[in-house]
Amino acid sequence: MQKSRRINIFVIHLSHVMIIAEQKKKSNISEYIIYMYQTEDLIRSYKFNIDEIATYVVKHIPAQESDKQNLVKWYAEIAKQMQEEGIEKSGHLSFVNEIMEALSAMNLELIKSDRDYRKIYDQAKIHIKKNRDLSEGKITDDIQICMNGIYGFLLLRMNGKKLDESLQSSINAFGDLLSYLSYKYQKRNATQ
Incomplete structure (x- = not known):
């Protein structure tokens, strides 16, 4: 049997966030959940203000402009779903x-x-x-x-x-x- 790998705990670099999220979902579901918790908390810390997330988070990511736009859309979709589910202050998607x-x-x-x-x-x-x-x-x-x-x-x-x-x-x-x-x-x- 293949030995399971220990969950890597690290500060997640935000470049290619959507790709990272999908890779984690496929390779280590626990890391994916923790990643989504972090995403929820990031959105809450900016009080669901996607413009501020774009300015203070996404703008500083070394990525192509189209990737940054897609990332902003992804954050907006997650934020919208959080609001629809009534978890603005706490809870998970x-x-x-x-x-x-x-x-x-x-x-x-x-x-x-x-x-x-x-x-x-x-x-x-x-x-x-x-x-x-x-x-x-x-x-x-x-x-x-x-x-x-x-x-x-x-x-x-x-x-x-x-x-x-x-x-x-x-x-x-x-x-x-x-x-x-x-x-x-x-x-x-x-x-x-």
Whole structure:
């Protein structure tokens, strides 16, 4: 079996955003979800003002003008969908939530049927429980807890902050679990 690759956590360079989003969707669904979370937050930070996104984000991307125009259209489409779904302040796009639901269902299935996955899950379980307790019952889904942990780590890094060393084992466990789950997800969807 091919070894799953760990989720790469990095500040995403915005050039060719649409292409990157599609590549991530095909190659690592967890990275795609995190990428879409980042896109939603970017749009929110500019208060859905596409002109400002064009001026302060897209304008500075080293790309051809036609690519920049397409990128602005893509942001506008995402922003419109967010507004239509009423997630201007918080929440995630319905298609992103559907993918999360599929990953959560697959998680439950793999815990029962895949010995390698079960070992990885068992390593992450203590960290998942700890984060579930910290959320005071607001987040109960194991995969959402892992995704939030990884995304929170990304936000820290983007803001130039360091992760407390006591949390590094949680991030590693979450990354390992999501990487293996993404590998299985991609493998299953490649055959459908």
